[in-house]
Amino acid sequence: HESLERIREALINDEFVLYYQPKVNMSTGEVIGVEALIRWQHPDRGLLAPAAFLPAVQQHPLAVELGEWVLAQALDQFEIWASAGVRLPVSVNIDAIHLQQADFLERLRAEVERHPSVAPGDLELEVLETNALEDVAHVTSVMKACRDFGVEFALDDFGTGYSSLTYLRHFPASTLKIDRSFVRDMLDDPEDLTILEGVLGLAVAFRRNIIAEGVETLLHGRMLLAMGYQLGQGYAIARPMPAQAIPGWLESWR
Numbered sequence: 443h444e445s446l447e448r449i450r451e452a453l454i455n456d457e458f459v460l461y462y463q464p465k466v467n468m469s470t471g472e473v474i475g476v477e478a479l480i481r482w483q484h485p486d487r488g489l490l491a492p493a494a495f496l497p498a499v500q501q502h503p504l505a506v507e508l509g510e511w512v513l514a515q516a517l518d519q520f521e522i523w524a525s526a527g528v529r530l531p532v533s534v535n536i537d538a539i540h541l542q543q544a545d546f547l548e549r550l551r552a553e554v555e556r557h558p559s560v561a562p563g564d565l566e567l568e569v570l571e572t573n574a575l576e577d578v579a580h581v582t583s584v585m586k587a588c589r590d591f592g593v594e595f596a597l598d599d600f601g602t603g604y605s606s607l608t609y610l611r612h613f614p615a616s617t618l619k620i621d622r623s624f625v626r627d628m629l630d631d632p633e634d635l636t637i638l639e640g641v642l643g644l645a646v647a648f649r650r651n652i653i654a655e656g657v658e659t660l661l662h663g664r665m666l667l668a669m670g671y672q673l674g675q676g677y678a679i680a681r682p683m684p685a686q687a688i689p690g691w692l693e694s695w696r
């Protein structure tokens with residue numbers, strides 16, 4: 443694992459990079475957006491996944507700096523695609539500690555406004571269900587203010603926390619991202635299938651969008667469609683890829 447000091451240095455040296463994974467409507471084929479996923483192009487260790495360094499910064503102020511870098515980088519990339527004629531809504535993963543900064547909305551607004559071709563609706567924020575979101579009242583008010591500004595939220599890895607239903611009830615998120623563990627085993631495990639059906643029912647009842655992550659095979663996609671899921675993300679659709687690979691993928695997807 444990498445030290446906080448080394449991670450801070452990597453930010454200064456510009457060693458982080460964003461990969462992007464498409465999200466699609468599996469029924470119509472429409473590409474609804476991409477999720478930005480951070481990687482570390484480490485000079486000695488090669489390309490590192492978030493698991494190799496994000497745990498070290500969680501709950502630390504450095505997570506805020508990293509989060510601000512990710513937001514800025516994702517919106518820069520949006521503008522590059524937009525100037526080539528492709529408007530691709532982008533989702534960014536936000537740490538609880540970042541979301542809970544007193545000036546979160548103010549800085550988010552400034553970042554969106556710094557990018558002339560980015561409208562607030564082009565950006566979605568994914569938040570994890572975690573104990574770190576224990577200050578429900580504060581988080582709820584931040585989310586409402588962001589939503590009033592035009593930036594929507596998705597509840598990431600939905601169903602894995604201990605208080606999913608409380609989250610659903612209180613947080614003004616427009617989308618539930620059902621955790622990939624339920625999708626992974628849906629073909630063999632009837633209980634996971636039941637959970638997928640139940641969460642879809644909840645999403646409908648609470649008028650939230652729902653997206654399945656971890657769609658690894660065509661069979662997973664077909665089963666999900668048959669159940670009534672439309673939106674999906676996963677290896678069967680596309681793996682996370684460097685930004686430069688996205689236009690080629692869009693061509694091949696059509």
Ligand code: G
Pocket residue numbers: 478479480491492493496512535536537598682
């Ligand atoms: O890309 P990968 O599947 O390895 O991501 C593993 C986990 O890291 C995912 O749960 C994802 O939400 C998280 N993650 C990826 N990129 C970011 C990021 O930019 N910020 C935060 N906070 N989490 C991220």
Ligand code: G
Pocket residue numbers: 463479535598599619622655656657658675676677678682
């Ligand atoms: O939790 P979050 O949704 O942010 O996780 C995104 C992570 O999931 C990315 O790091 C990505 O590499 C990984 N991922 C995306 N699609 C699949 C998939 O179909 N199968 C598996 N096992 N992981 C996936």
Ligand code: NA
Pocket residue numbers: 554555556557558559560561562
């Ligand atoms: Na803008």
Ligand code: MN
Pocket residue numbers: 477535568598
């Ligand atoms: Mn995510």
